[in-house]
Amino acid sequence: MTDAVPQIVLGTETEFGITVLNQTDFNPVAAASTLVNSYAGQRARIKWSFDEESPGRDARGFGFDLTPSFDMESGLVNVVLGNGARFYVDHAHPEYSSPECADPLEAALYDKAGERVLARAVRNAQQLLPEGQRFVIHKNNSDGKGNSYGAHENYLISRAMPFGQVVEHMTGFFATRQIFTGSGKVGSENGRPEVDFQLTQRADFFEEEVGLETTLKRPIINTRDEPHADPAKYRRLHVIIGDANLSEFQTYLKLGATAAMLEAVEAEAIPESLIMADPVRSVWQVSHDTSLARPIEMENGRTMTALEAQWQYLEWVAKYVSEADNGVIYGDVMRVWEEILADLEQDPMLVADRLDWAAKLRLFKGYRARDGLEWDAPKLRLLDLQYHDVDPDRGLYNRLAAGGRMQRLFSDEQIDGAVRRPPEGTRAYFRGMCVSRFGESLVAANWDSLVFDIGEESLRRVPMMEPLRGGKDRVGELLDRADTPAELLRALGGDND
Amino acid sequence: MTERERKESHSRESEAEEAADEIVAEEQGEALTERIDDILDEIDTVLEENAEEFVKNYVQKGGE
Numbered sequence: 001m002t003d004a005v006p007q008i009v010l011g012t013e014t015e016f017g018i019t020v021l022n023q024t025d026f027n028p029v030a031a032a033s034t035l036v037n038s039y040a041g042q043r044a045r046i047k048w049s050f051d052e053e054s055p056g057r058d059a060r061g062f063g064f065d066l067t068p069s070f071d072m073e074s075g076l077v078n079v080v081l082g083n084g085a086r087f088y089v090d091h092a093h094p095e096y097s098s099p100e101c102a103d104p105l106e107a108a109l110y111d112k113a114g115e116r117v118l119a120r121a122v123r124n125a126q127q128l129l130p131e132g133q134r135f136v137i138h139k140n141n142s143d144g145k146g147n148s149y150g151a152h153e154n155y156l157i158s159r160a161m162p163f164g165q166v167v168e169h170m171t172g173f174f175a176t177r178q179i180f181t182g183s184g185k186v187g188s189e190n191g192r193p194e195v196d197f198q199l200t201q202r203a204d205f206f207e208e209e210v211g212l213e214t215t216l217k218r219p220i221i222n223t224r225d226e227p228h229a230d231p232a233k234y235r236r237l238h239v240i241i242g243d244a245n246l247s248e249f250q251t252y253l254k255l256g257a258t259a260a261m262l263e264a265v266e267a268e269a270i271p272e273s274l275i276m277a278d279p280v281r282s283v284w285q286v287s288h289d290t291s292l293a294r295p296i297e298m299e300n301g302r303t304m305t306a307l308e309a310q311w312q313y314l315e316w317v318a319k320y321v322s323e324a325d326n327g328v329i330y331g332d333v334m335r336v337w338e339e340i341l342a343d344l345e346q347d348p349m350l351v352a353d354r355l356d357w358a359a360k361l362r363l364f365k366g367y368r369a370r371d372g373l374e375w376d377a378p379k380l381r382l383l384d385l386q387y388h389d390v391d392p393d394r395g396l397y398n399r400l401a402a403g404g405r406m407q408r409l410f411s412d413e414q415i416d417g418a419v420r421r422p423p424e425g426t427r428a429y430f431r432g433m434c435v436s437r438f439g440e441s442l443v444a445a446n447w448d449s450l451v452f453d454i455g456e457e458s459l460r461r462v463p464m465m466e467p468l469r470g471g472k473d474r475v476g477e478l479l480d481r482a483d484t485p486a487e488l489l490r491a492l493g494g495d496n497d
Numbered sequence: 498m499t500e501r502e503r504k505e506s507h508s509r510e511s512e513a514e515e516a517a518d519e520i521v522a523e524e525q526g527e528a529l530t531e532r533i534d535d536i537l538d539e540i541d542t543v544l545e546e547n548a549e550e551f552v553k554n555y556v557q558k559g560g561e
Binding site for chain 1: 532533534536537539540543544545548549551552553554555556557558559560561
């Protein structure tokens with residue numbers, strides 16, 4: 001038994017698709033910059049300090065040259081939000097990195113809040129465009145032409161857990177969880193076999209089992225090792241094999257099942273390894289199989305379907321959750337995991353109100369039946385894109401949800417609250433509250449520090465190396481009592497350099 | 498638990514129940530079809546105008 005992290009801190013990062021209709025000189029970097037700068041909420045436009053970041057660090061223990069793509073992440077346009085999130089331009093996309101959350105339900109809420117941030121930014125940026133032009137922002141992961149952009153999940157795990165254990169157990173889990181993590185897509189890309197419709201946006205782009213890359217030769221297990229926390233204690237598992245989901249239910253299940261699985265792996269509560277003969281091919285195969293019935297060849301010569309593998313993982317993880325007595329966080333996750341597997345087994349169309357891929361497939365089947373469309377009809381491709389539009393009226397997911405056709409977990413008021421206020425259980429609380437209250441004095445921020453300029457000779461840096469500290473229980477009173485950033489820093493005591 | 502045991506534990510208790518489930522699923526299916534036509538009509542009112550043009554011009558740079 002390793003020295004387990006008491007609770008998995010988690011969050012998501014989403015790169016949004018961006019386009020401006022009828023703009024002949026459209027430049028995605030300029031458009032994304034305009035969008036981020038237009039966002040008018042609680043925010044601080046500050047320098048994002050890269051001092052502590054090292055994306056070239058590898059979880060397997062060896063270093064690596066920085067990829068050129070990192071240089072593009074210049075941090076020129078960067079906003080830290082009052083909810084503790086980071087909103088910026090990454091490559092040619094607007095990206096929302098959620099604040100660190102203390103449980104999967106909260107993380108799903110703050111992921112959803114990101115869509116609201118983008119929609120609000122669009123509303124403001126729209127006024128800068130000439131008549132006839134329009135921003136369109138999609139929470140998706142592919143343009144259907146071979147270009148993919150990410151929706152990453154982050155889980156803070158113990159440094160003491162051998163990384164080989166993560167690879168051994170999580171590879172099969174990630175390949176098979178696609179049956180409930182996919183957002184669906186018409187056709188295939190990146191040279192994969194032709195298919196009418198598949199479960200995920202991303203599977204076609206995965207080409208390696210383990211690796212550091214995120215922009216080419218994408219691996220099932222990504223080894224980027226930037227904990228943004230005490231590196232002696234923590235490792236951040238950076239999961240790149242997932243889709244951006246619109247369904248709240250689906251984001252919750254994806255994050256919850258994965259976090260619980262990681263805890264079970266860490267506690268050595270997974271008794272067997274489900275090792276596939278060819279994991280990368282299995283990732284493509286599972287995504288391409290809407291029947292969910294095709295057997296996967298396992299290394300031991302046997303076969304199992306993705307559903308069977310997920311039933312097995314659920315059984316092991318649910319046993320761990322009940323024995324470890326952490327049902328407060330994961331009890332409900334186990335319930336919805338079981339519910340979704342049972343429904344998928346009976347009839348995948350039963351989950352069309354909870355999983356994006358099934359919601360899309362139901363729509364596409366409806367259109368094909370009504371209008372006699374072929375799978376490659378432009379109208380189906382348009383539906384496939386517009387499902388992801390963050391606009392509350394145009395986005396097809398948003399239409400379905402507004403019409404009561406998608407199960408929701410959060411009210412509009414809760415989501416608006418999560419746009420404005422940080423989660424209370426992590427250091428994101430301190431970051432978000434400082435942005436809201438003392439944003440004009442913040443000169444730089446990072447996941448694990450804030451730098452203040454309070455008019456003194458030197459800048460004052462507040463380190464936040466423990467993600468579970470800095471929550472409301474620890475700093476709420478200090479923040480309430482301080483009227484100025486100088487008072488706050490005095491109350492925090494000597495953490496300056 | 499072996500694969501067979503697992504299958505058994507998830508299998509229906511009797512054929513009668515299975516048949517009943519099928520009828521329920523069918524009814525749900527019909528209800529879904531009725532509702533889907535309504536939603537298609539609604540979606541048609543918000544779909545981007547020129548599907549072919551929109552799809553052709555939708556090119557993203559890679560990211561991550």
